[in-house]
Amino acid sequence: MASRIPCPHCGLRPKEEFTVRGEALARPSPDAGPDVWYDYVYLRDNPRGAYHEYWHHTSGCRRWLVVSRDTATHEIHGSRDAADKAEVSA
Ligand SMILES: [Zn+2]
Structure with missing residues (x-):
C-alpha cells in the first residue's frame, strides 16, 4: 500500500491520516429501479488494476477525495x- 496520498488541498500526506470508504461509484438517479439501487448499495466488482476509491482526509482537511489506485501494485496514480x-497526480 502506498504510504503517502496526494491530497489536492494538503499535498502529500501519510496514509494514516485517511479513512478508506470504498469504490467510488456514480450514484443512480432517485427514480432508478430497485435492481439498479440493489447493485449500487450491495454489489461490488473486485478488479485487478486501476480502481477509484473514496478516501476521507480524516486527520487533515476533512474533504472526501477520489483516489486512483492500482489494486495489484497499490501504486497511487x-x-x-x-x-x-x-x-492531482501522485
Ligand atoms: Zn487534505
Missing part, C-alpha cells in the same frame, strides 16, 4: 476532491 473533476 492520483487523486481529486470528490466534488471536483480535476485530478
Whole structure:
C-alpha cells in the first residue's frame, strides 16, 4: 500500500491520516429501479488494476477525495476532491 496520498488541498500526506470508504461509484438517479439501487448499495466488482476509491482526509482537511489506485501494485496514480473533476497526480 502506498504510504503517502496526494491530497489536492494538503499535498502529500501519510496514509494514516485517511479513512478508506470504498469504490467510488456514480450514484443512480432517485427514480432508478430497485435492481439498479440493489447493485449500487450491495454489489461490488473486485478488479485487478486501476480502481477509484473514496478516501476521507480524516486527520487533515476533512474533504472526501477520489483516489486512483492500482489494486495489484497499490501504486497511487492520483487523486481529486470528490466534488471536483480535476485530478492531482501522485
Ligand atoms: Zn487534505
